[in-house]
Amino acid sequence: xxxxxxxxxxxxxxxxxxxxxxxxxxxxxxxxxxxxxxxxxxxxxxxxxxxxxxxxxxxxxxxxxxxxxxxxxxxxxxxxxxxxxxxxxxxxxxxxxxxxxxxxxxxxxxxxxxxxxxxxxxxxxxxxxxxxxxxxxxxxxxxxxxxxxxxxxxxxxxxxxxxxxxxxxxxxxxxxxxxxxxxxxxxxxxxxxxxxxxxxxxxxxxxxxxxxxxxxxxxxxxxxxxxxxxxxxxxxxxxxxxxxxxxxxxxxxxxxxxxxxxxxxxxxxxxxxxxxxxxxxxxxxxxxxxxxxxxxxxxxxxxxxxxxxxxxxxxxxxxxxxxxxxxxxxxxxxxxxxxxxxxxxxxxxxxxxxxxxxx
Amino acid sequence: xxxxxxxxxxxxxxxxxxxxxxxxxxxxxxxxxxxxxxxxxxxxxxxxxxxxxxxxxxxxxxxxxxxxxxxxxxxxxxxxxxxxxxxxxxxxxxxxxxxxxxxxxxxxxxxxxxxxxxxxxxxxxxxxxxxxxxxxxxxxxxxxxxxxxxxxxxxxxxxxxxxxxxxxxxxxxxxxxxxxxxxxxxxxxxxxxxxxxxxxxxxxxxxxxxxxxxxxxxxxxxxxxxxxxxxxxxxxxxxxxxxxxxxxxxxxxxxxxxxxxxxxxxxxxxxxxxxxxxxxxxxxxxxxxxxxxxxxxxxxxxxxxxxxxxxxxxxxxxxxxxxx
Numbered sequence: 125x126x127x128x129x130x131x132x133x134x135x136x137x138x139x140x141x142x143x144x145x146x147x148x149x150x151x152x153x154x155x156x157x158x159x160x161x162x163x164x165x166x167x168x169x170x171x172x173x174x175x176x177x178x179x180x181x182x183x184x185x186x187x188x189x190x191x192x193x194x195x196x197x198x199x200x201x202x203x204x205x206x207x208x209x210x211x212x213x214x215x216x217x218x219x220x221x222x223x224x225x226x227x228x229x230x231x232x233x234x235x236x237x238x239x240x241x242x243x244x245x246x247x248x249x250x251x252x253x254x255x256x257x258x259x260x261x262x263x264x265x266x267x268x269x270x271x272x273x274x275x276x277x278x279x280x281x282x283x284x285x286x287x288x289x290x291x292x293x294x295x296x297x298x299x300x301x302x303x304x305x306x307x308x309x310x311x312x313x314x315x316x317x318x319x320x321x322x323x324x325x326x327x328x329x330x331x332x333x334x335x336x337x338x339x340x341x342x343x344x345x346x347x348x349x350x351x352x353x354x355x356x357x358x359x360x361x362x363x364x365x366x367x368x369x370x371x372x373x374x375x376x377x378x379x380x381x382x383x384x385x386x387x388x389x390x391x392x393x394x395x396x397x398x399x400x401x402x403x404x405x406x407x408x409x410x411x412x413x414x415x416x417x418x419x420x421x422x423x424x425x426x427x428x429x430x431x432x433x434x435x436x437x438x439x440x441x442x443x444x445x446x447x448x449x450x451x452x453x454x455x456x457x458x459x460x461x462x463x464x465x466x467x468x469x470x471x472x473x474x475x476x477x478x479x480x481x482x483x
Numbered sequence: 484x485x486x487x488x489x490x491x492x493x494x495x496x497x498x499x500x501x502x503x504x505x506x507x508x509x510x511x512x513x514x515x516x517x518x519x520x521x522x523x524x525x526x527x528x529x530x531x532x533x534x535x536x537x538x539x540x541x542x543x544x545x546x547x548x549x550x551x552x553x554x555x556x557x558x559x560x561x562x563x564x565x566x567x568x569x570x571x572x573x574x575x576x577x578x579x580x581x582x583x584x585x586x587x588x589x590x591x592x593x594x595x596x597x598x599x600x601x602x603x604x605x606x607x608x609x610x611x612x613x614x615x616x617x618x619x620x621x622x623x624x625x626x627x628x629x630x631x632x633x634x635x636x637x638x639x640x641x642x643x644x645x646x647x648x649x650x651x652x653x654x655x656x657x658x659x660x661x662x663x664x665x666x667x668x669x670x671x672x673x674x675x676x677x678x679x680x681x682x683x684x685x686x687x688x689x690x691x692x693x694x695x696x697x698x699x700x701x702x703x704x705x706x707x708x709x710x711x712x713x714x715x716x717x718x719x720x721x722x723x724x725x726x727x728x729x730x731x732x733x734x735x736x737x738x739x740x741x742x743x744x745x746x747x748x749x750x751x752x753x754x755x756x757x758x759x760x761x762x763x764x765x766x767x768x769x770x771x772x773x774x775x776x777x778x779x780x781x782x783x784x785x786x787x788x789x790x791x792x793x794x795x796x797x798x799x800x801x802x803x804x805x806x807x
Contacts (some may be wrong), residue, residue: 239585239586239588240588242586242587242588243587243588243590244587244590246590251554251591252583252586252587252591256574256578256579259547259574259575259578259579260579261547262543262544262546262547262548262550262551262575263547263548263550263551263554263579264551265544265547265548265551266547266548266549266550266551266552266553266554266555266559267551267552267554267555268551268555269548269551269552269555270551270552270554270555270556270557271555273507273533273534273557274555274556274557292543293543293544293547293575296539296541296543296544296547297544297547297548299539299541299544300538300539300541300544300548303538303539304536454588457589458584458585458588458589459584459585459623459624460584460624460626460647460648461584461592461647461648464676464723465723465726465727466723466724466726
């Protein structure tokens with residue numbers, strides 16, 4: 125399927141259109157329970173995202189990068205992963221984290237400014253999120269190289285935005301992936317803006333997916349607001365990588381409905397009209413219509429999903445706010461495996477200073 | 484057996500790869516070509532292309548994928564061809580290799596060695612003579628190691644590969660083939676973080692490392708005729724610094740001269756001088772002095788000697804400090 129959509133021709137995989145109409149020949153075979161689960165994950169993602177915004181406005185959370193509008197590309201792609209696969213997220217990946225099972229508390233803690241948030245539970249193969257744009261892509265390739273050398277059947281998936289494709293590390297990493305034929309899937313979330321810069325000024329290339337061609341592997345543009353298309357494309361790319369094939373670049377064509385972060389004001393660089401047009405393509409709404417058509421969605425299901433999301437979110441907020449900040453020792457002990465003499469001396473000095481009432 | 488530094492490094496890599504199958508090498512021209520300095524000669528043939536990887540020309544990806552390999556459970560040893568090309572991979576070292584342990588609260592660690600030939604004195608092209616070790620020494624989470632002899636090169640490299648944290652392993656190009664030394668054939672470790680007194684003396688401590696060790700030793704021979712017997716400490720590990728060893732010597736001799744080929748301004752000499760000022764000033768009988776590279780871009784071959792500390796210039800520094 126991936127090869128059928130020529131990125132140079134600007135073709136895009138879409139299974140579920142904006143009105144919720146499905147292309148039956150492309151429809152992925154998912155059980156009703158999975159379809160429900162995907163809906164629930166998208167609802168939780170949105171609820172958790174909106175809650176984070178509120179917390180930030182109330183001064184209970186620091187600067188935060190909202191995921192509004194990205195529910196389909198995050199949940200759809202992550203839902204296709206297997207437990208042993210690795211994920212390297214970027215800083216706008218709430219739905220990815222939620223789908224993979226990272227406790228929401230962790231996510232909140234991180235944005236509240238507590239390092240404990242990135243203490244990823246050992247059973248999850250999720251990497252710490254990358255704030256420095258594109259610089260985690262070489263790590264994704266390295267982890268994939270290690271998996272290949274160790275003959276593990278794990279695939280390594282990395283998420284990043286459209287702006288990342290201009291960075292050196294994107295180009296170096298994907299070139300390595302092509303040369304070493306690593307089991308990687310690169311998911312470029314093209315949400316049209318890198319803070320204020322539109323994609324048209326980021327690159328002269330027609331699509332971001334076509335960049336894969338230069339690295340010697342396939343790239344595909346996928347409707348990033350279509351959760352079925354994201355699931356299907358990611359699943360195929362994962363299978364290809366797992367069976368010893370090549371890496372794939374997936375361009376998830378979507379839109380950042382919110383500001384870049386809570387410190388940004390998107391009205392400075394884009395119009396209400398443009399945002400309004402994209403609002404009509406909402407990923408949850410169209411999926412809801414699809415589920416309704418299948419007899420899966422009804423009002424009772426909706427209120428149950430909303431209730432579950434609400435409970436999960438409020439529980440996570442409570443747990444995050446109840447978590448104490450890292451101890452002084454914790455600030456120092458993760459610098460090296462063992463504390464150096466210099467660090468011990470500095471820590472003791474700081475403790476003594478504070479003990480004397482210093483501030 | 485008698486080995487030079489290049490051979491000692493080659494042997495350390497081979498032995499450790501044989502012992503630990505997690506050890507993999509990657510870098511530019513390290514496979515078929517055996518590395519531009521031949522430090523990895525023969526290893527591709529011996530261990531195969533999965534463990535000795537010729538990479539595309541991309542320093543950031545070499546460091547970045549090495550970080551991934553380390554997180555993935557391997558023990559990568561990356562080679563950067565020259566220190567002057569290291570800067571292309573610098574962000575990966577600072578932003579990730581050094582911090583992943585902290586960022587992940589200890590879950591993701593980076594047992595990675597980055598081998599980098601460094602230093603002037605070999606009449607090379609621009610970008611081939613850099614000695615910017617201080618840039619690395621300021622980064623929390625990194626260890627910085629510089630051997631000056633074949634014996635130390637082997638033992639320190641083995642320790643670096645076995646270390647749980649990222650190690651910047653700087654190899655003085657000027658000393659690569661400067662001389663041979665008896666090096667045991669077996670695996671042995673020299674613990675990181677320990678300096679070594681390479682010449683016992685009195686009245687003055689010279690702190691130096693890498694290619695400056697033989698320069699300091701020659702300077703000591705020059706001043707010996709004048710009845711001066713400086714002690715020379717080879718720091719060997721620049722981060723974490725062996726402060727105890729430096730202080731022990733300085734408190735005994737009462738004078739401190741630091742010799743490095745990096746520019747003086749904010750070089751590691753400044754840190755060592757500050758250490759003496761903070762903890763040994765009452766034992767000092769003369770102001771601390773630094774003999775270093777100049778605060779200019781390393782000149783090309785014709786003028787390199789004006790930049791590079793020579794035995795004469797170090798001897799001049801010794802006399803200056805003894806007269807003050």
